Amino acid sequence: MNVQACVLRDDDRRPPVNELLEIVQRGLQGRIKRLPSWLFYDERGSALFERICEQPEYYLTRCEIALLDTHAAAIGDVLGPDVRLVEYGSGHAHKTRQLLGHLVSPVAWVPVEISPEPLRLSVQRMAASFPDVPMQPLCADFTRPLRLPVAPRATRRTVIYFPGSTIGNFDHADAVALLRKMRSEMGEGGGILIGVDLKKDPSAIEAAYNDQAGVTAEFTLNLLARLNRELGCDFDLSAFRHRARYNSMAGRIETHLVSLREQSVQVGRRQFAFACNEAMLVEYSCKYSREDFAALAARAGLRVEHIWLDPDEKFSVQYLLRS
Known part of the structure; x- marks a missing residue:
């Protein structure tokens, strides 16, 4: 096997916990809550994305x-x-x-x-x-x-x-x-x-991010599961839903996690309030x-x-x- 040293070099593939916590807290404190899409790709997220690629839509x-x-x-x-x-x-x-x-x-x-x-x-x-x-x-x-x-x-x-x-x-x-x-x-x-x-066709684009099997929704919600595991947050995954819509003016899919009720989430030592139907942006998919x-x-x-x-x-x- 022609693999140099047969060892994977690790260039800080994930930020330290304190840096990750700061990124998440900063994203949640804005008028519009937003988290970076790279948070999707822990080991389970990567496996779910492979399944997304197999969906007919x-x-x-x-x-x-x-x-x-x-x-x-x-x-x-x-x-x-x-x-x-x-x-x-x-x-x-x-x-x-x-x-x-x-x-x-x-x-x-x-x-x-x-x-x-x-x-x-x-x-x-x-x-x-x-x-x-x-x-x-x-x-x-x-x-x-x-x-x-x-x-x-x-x-x-x-x-x-x-x-x-x-x-x-x-x-x-x-x-x-x-x-x-x-x-x-x-x-x-x-x-x-x-x-x-x-x-x-916008309908074809939207369908690709809303597969009937729900794999993309599971992939999106896994972001919250990762934060619970790595940062000790207390996101209730059942209290959020996946939403992906095509914005024709901007030429992109905008993916959100939408709060299904009024709730408060612990992130580190801080509490962040979510209103019912409040949408948190987690990904763009520009076309x-x-x-x-x-x-x-x-x-x-x-x-x-x-x-x-x-x-x-x-x-x-x-x-x-x-x-």
């Missing part, structure tokens, strides 16, 4: 896989040989397998994942399928500065791979900041290969037109070099270079 994964089935060879041709592929939020790396199989003499695959167990399992599976590709797993939060491992040999270019539609979970200012961070980490001559969900995303990339000093679409033109993978 969740078109995004199917569209992206169909896109790669059609275009992975062409993407590999554009990236060229001797690429170091640094993947943000690698998860179980199902889509990476399609891409990696079309890269010529890749220098290394560097999966960056905040949850250690999915990272460990994906590296084991990928190393068995690609025994000649060095694996350099990094257990870290990709939104923070990364200390990338030293490449095992000379690299023609570093490509930051950000599959799925996770860029949509950031508001526009934070998305620009993350793209600028990627631009720095890819270095001169590097590139960014990124999944971007496209604007479409873009091609023109929208090109303008966003330009703000980060990047230009769109190539766009690949799935057969139904619901989803895109875009390749960005320095402008």
Whole structure:
């Protein structure tokens, strides 16, 4: 197994308890309560997200896989040989397998994942399928500065791979900041290969975040279960419900946890009051037109070099270079 040191490096994949407590308290004290969406991804949250991707309403994964089935060879041709592929939020790396199989003499695959167990399992599976590709797993939060491992040999270019539609979970200012961070980490001559969900029929978008099986609701409520476990909070999960609606003006799904009654929640040494029907924002899922995303990339000093679409033109993978 060609995995460097067979050890996962941990770059502070979760904040210390006192820092996490401060983040949560700050989010709850505003006029509009808000918690960051990265709180979803503890070990159970990561497993629930894998189940979301299997739901019939969740078109995004199917569209992206169909896109790669059609275009992975062409993407590999554009990236060229001797690429170091640094993947943000690698998860179980199902889509990476399609891409990696079309890269010529890749220098290394560097999966960056905040949850250690999915990272460990994906590296084991990928190393068995690609025994000649060095694996350099990094257990870290990709939104923070990364200390990338030293490449095992000379690299023609570093490509930051950000599959799925996770860029949509950031508001526009934070998305620009993350793209600028990627631009720095890819270095001169590097590139960014990124999944971007496209604007479409709002009913199809809303259905994807409100599956009939209730997996997305369970995933959202798991955020509160995590805070109860890690911070000793006393959120009553039965007193909140998941709500996801598409805001056509802003071009995004807005996911909230809605209080079902008037209640008070203990967070550290502080109490936070929730009114009946008060909504706490926990996630954005922004959708873009091609023109929208090109303008966003330009703000980060990047230009769109190539766009690949799935057969139904619901989803895109875009390749960005320095402008």
